[in-house]
Amino acid sequence: EAQVTQNPRYLITVTGKKLTVTCSQNMNHEYMSWYRQDPGLGLRQIYYSMNVEATDKGDVPEGYKVSRKEKRNFPLILESPSPNQTSLYFCASSLSDKAANTGELFFGEGSRLTVL
Amino acid sequence: AQSVTQLDSHVSVSEGTPVLLRCNYSSSYSPSLFWYVQHPNKGLQLLLKYTSAATLVKGINGFEAEFKKSETSFHLTKPSAHMSDAAEYFCVVTRAWWGNTGKLIFGQGTTLQVKP
Numbered sequence: 001e002a003q004v005t006q007n008p009r010y011l012i013t014v015t016g017k018k019l020t021v022t023c024s025q026n027m028n029h030e031y032m033s034w035y036r037q038d039p040g041l042g043l044r045q046i047y048y049s050m051n052v053e054a055t056d057k058g059d060v061p062e063g064y065k066v067s068r069k070e071k072r073n074f075p076l077i078l079e080s081p082s083p084n085q086t087s088l089y090f091c092a093s094s095l096s097d098k099a100a101n102t103g104e105l106f107f108g109e110g111s112r113l114t115v116l
Numbered sequence: 117a118q119s120v121t122q123l124d125s126h127v128s129v130s131e132g133t134p135v136l137l138r139c140n141y142s143s144s145y146s147p148s149l150f151w152y153v154q155h156p157n158k159g160l161q162l163l164l165k166y167t168s169a170a171t172l173v174k175g176i177n178g179f180e181a182e183f184k185k186s187e188t189s190f191h192l193t194k195p196s197a198h199m200s201d202a203a204e205y206f207c208v209v210t211r212a213w214w215g216n217t218g219k220l221i222f223g224q225g226t227t228l229q230v231k232p
Contacts, residue, residue, distance in 0.1 A: 016117070043220075045220075048219070073188045102165065104162070105160075106159075107159030110158075
């Protein structure tokens with residue numbers, strides 16, 4: 001089954017404790033992206049990747065890192081989480097950036113992160 | 117610059133009555149527009165898309181939307197609401213330029229409540 005898998009789905013952590021949210025897709029997609037969803041703000045892009053070893057900042061990259069060493073994985077790293085990073089995070093993938101432009105994005109089920 | 121505004125944060129309808137979710141966009145050139153649906157605890161799913169072909173676009177589950185350039189609107193409609201339509205809906209416009217392709221601009225979201 002084609003899917004985007006995120007882990008963990010729920011996490012409560014404390015300020016400053018490094019954490020990683022994993023994202024894996026099994027569709028051989030080139031394009032992957034991370035979003036955060038906050039009430040009243042919709043989804044905002046954090047980072048995206050056009051292919052392996054090609055990542056770039058989105059609209060709200062501060063406090064986050066990503067890597068793309070393999071095509072299927074695109075982890076989101078919070079080196080020193082702060083309470084303002086409490087949010088619902090979505091990973092998405094698409095065949096290519098052009099496919100993403102036509103709305104063909106596949107989303108994971110989300111990871112709800114709480115930073116105390 | 118591109119932006120999208122969903123005019124209602126919450127819409128409540130009775131089962132069997134029409135649904136109207138309103139979306140206005142701003143774009144300096146011809147946009148691609150989408151509606152995504154997010155059911156509780158699920159990722160986002162593409163409902164329908166407009167990419168400069170027919171202005172009346174049909175999507176899944178009986179939804180449709182009409183692109184009106186003169187009104188800069190892309191409202192989502194359905195003739196008869198079903199309980200399973202209860203979800204959050206996002207209007208989305210693409211922002212594509214060299215070096216930043218595949219980026220989608222999300223509206224704030226509209227929560228659709230369907231009453232029995």
